[in-house]
Amino acid sequence: MKILFAEIVDMNRVELIASIASIAGLKKVEAERALNALIETITDELSRGEEIRLVGFGTFKTTYRNATEGRNMQTKAPMTIPARSIPKFKPGKQLKSAVAGVEK
Numbered sequence: 001m002k003i004l005f006a007e008i009v010d011m012n013r014v015e016l017i018a019s020i021a022s023i024a025g026l027k028k029v030e031a032e033r034a035l036n037a038l039i040e041t042i043t044d045e046l047s048r049g050e051e052i053r054l055v056g057f058g059t060f061k062t063t064y065r066n067a068t069e070g071r072n073m074q075t076k077a078p079m080t081i082p083a084r085s086i087p088k089f090k091p092g093k094q095l096k097s098a099v100a101g102v103e104k
Helices: 013-024 028-047 093-100
Strands: 052-054 058-065 068-071 078-081 084-091
Touching: 013 028, 028 052, 028 058, 084 093
Parallel strands: none
Antiparallel strands: 052 058, 058 084, 068 078
């Protein structure tokens, strides 16, 4: 059995901005402003407990994690890990299909 591995390529912020600019026909400065606005909007909405649904792409939301008991790994003393809200992303059907290589 032959196993093929896809090349793993990470995209950093600068490359993402360049890609947005190229696809949308924008200058890089404009694409950076658009990306910053998107990130700021998502952050603001999640911090207020709101949900953001982008049909086909996915849903950004927050979930509440209860306080739990843990241990300090250095002293082995018990400690309480405080309750908190955490951001979550659930991919949409089109994104899942695209990543899996399935055509529409």
